[in-house]
Amino acid sequence: MRLHRNLVLAVMDALYHIFNDDVYADKQIAQTLKRDKRWGSHDRGFIAETTYDIVRWKRLYAEIAEISEPFKRDELPRLFAVWATLKGISLPDWGVFEGTPTRRIKGRFDELKKTRAIGQSIPDWLDELGQKELGAMWDVEIAALNQQAPVVLRANTLKTTPAKLRQRLLDEQIVTKLLKEYPDALELEERKNVFATSVFKEGLFEVQDASSQEVARMLDVQPGMRVVDACAGAGGKTLHLAALMENKGNVVAMDIYQNKLNELKRRARRAGAHNIETRLIDSTKTVKKLHSKADRLLIDAPCSGLGVLKRNPDAKWKLQPEFIENIKKTQAQLLRDYAKMVKPGGKMVYATCSVLSSENEQQVSAFLDSQEGAGFVFDKEKKIYAHQSGYDGFYMALLERANT
Known part of the structure; x- marks a missing residue:
């Protein structure tokens, strides 16, 4: 592969903002790709995929390059040099790469990859958490989550x-x-x-990732039902539910963010999904109005997102232990509050894009043991791991409310 200076500079500029300005990688890459209209699909692909790859392996590459955060602009060529050398790409004769010890890069890689947290390029606390919750499976799961996601x-x-x-x-x-x-x-x-x-x-x-497509199907919706998607976001699963219902019945898509619901409306118009109604959750009344009204309820709960690291590699650098502890409290509260929308004889699915049992089966178990969960019966669950499926990590559980 022949490297082009303007593309390499674009990658390093994007990395600088992602690492130092707390910008999400997808947003920064989208911004970077707007800089030059002459870039073709191959050029744009190089910028996006190389940037994501270096973000994914940031810790490992930084250790090899012997630099630490915050990265200075004149240090980023060293990160790029590590990426290129490990990919077998010859570095061009540019001043910024002068004196790069490629043999030392390969030697450091062989040495550092033996330590899992560095070799798999994750924070120490996350490695400890994964080991605690997944045991021996963590080795293969984090390796799979570090692969590029298929489209x-x-x-x-x-x-x-x-x-x-x-x-x-x-x-x-x-x-x-x-x-x-x-x-x-x-x-x-x-x-x-x-x-x-x-x-x-x-x-x-x-x-929509293949694992994500399993969620709506587990809810067992039928045309004519009233279905509530309680954490709809921009509506990927809402649209799938509408299609499975053949545009018959009613899908109530709820979220706490109006901008996400606005995007859902745009997507629904393009998809020709006419049975979707959006509702902003701006008070507890929005949920109370639907108590015992839903044939089916989907709680696609906010979570750590560890199952989707393939497509969001910068998430592992933005995540903090406190966030995961707080989001687990939110998950438990949502289950207790939103489950009341299920009518007697109705069903609900609790789902996350996490692989941690504390966000998944432990939440379901705690709910079933709670006062609010007393009228529900566990039906089935599906745990999807990236190393087994090749797609995102997901969890989903189907619960049924007793018909009394």
Whole structure:
């Protein structure tokens, strides 16, 4: 691979802001890609993927480069040099890379990768937590979570089928494969900007990881039901629920952020999902009005997000132990408060994109032991680990309210 100076400088500039200005990687990369309209898809892909890769391996690369945070601008070429050397890419004869000891880089890598927290590039506290909650499985799970996420689409069955969508994408030079285990899913064979396609603008698909697509299906919705998505966000799972219900019945999408619900409305219009109603949770009254009214309830709870580190590698640097402790209290409260919306005989799913048992099965167990959970019965659960599925880590549990 031949490195181009302007692309390498763009990567280092993006890294500087991500590491030093507390900017989310996806937002900074999107901003960086707007800088030069002459960049083609290959150039843009290089910037995005290289930046994410160095963010993902920040701790390991910094240890190899023998630098520490906060990184100065003139230190970032050393991080880039580590990335390039380990990828087998020759460094160009530019002044910034002068005197880079490539042999020492490889030797340091072989030495440091033996220590899991450094070798897998995670904070010590997170390594200890993963070991505590997952035991021996943590080794393979964190290794899997450090791989680049595949791009998976969900065919919008209100407008098309996976097979027809595959052909339409092929017409636009995007090659995909059907995933037998996931009825509505297609995976890209090669990373492409799918949002620029006419197929996307027509609302024929959403980008949604295969594991995430399992959540709506577990809720066992039927056309004509009243379904509440209590933590809808921008609506990825809401849209899937609407499609599974064939646009019949009512999906009440709730969130505490109006801007997310506004984005959901835009997505619903594109998808042709007409049975979605949004409600802002601005007081306890919003939830109380729906007590015992929902045939189905989805609580896609806020969580640590450890199951989606493949696509959000900077999350491990922004996460703090206190956040996880606080979010677990929020999860428990949501379960107790929102479960009241399920009508007798109705069902609910509690889901997270975490692999920690303290956010998952332990929360469900505590809820069932609580006063609010006394009328519910555990039906089934699904634990999805990245090292087994190849996709995001997820948890989901189906509970049923007694018909009395």
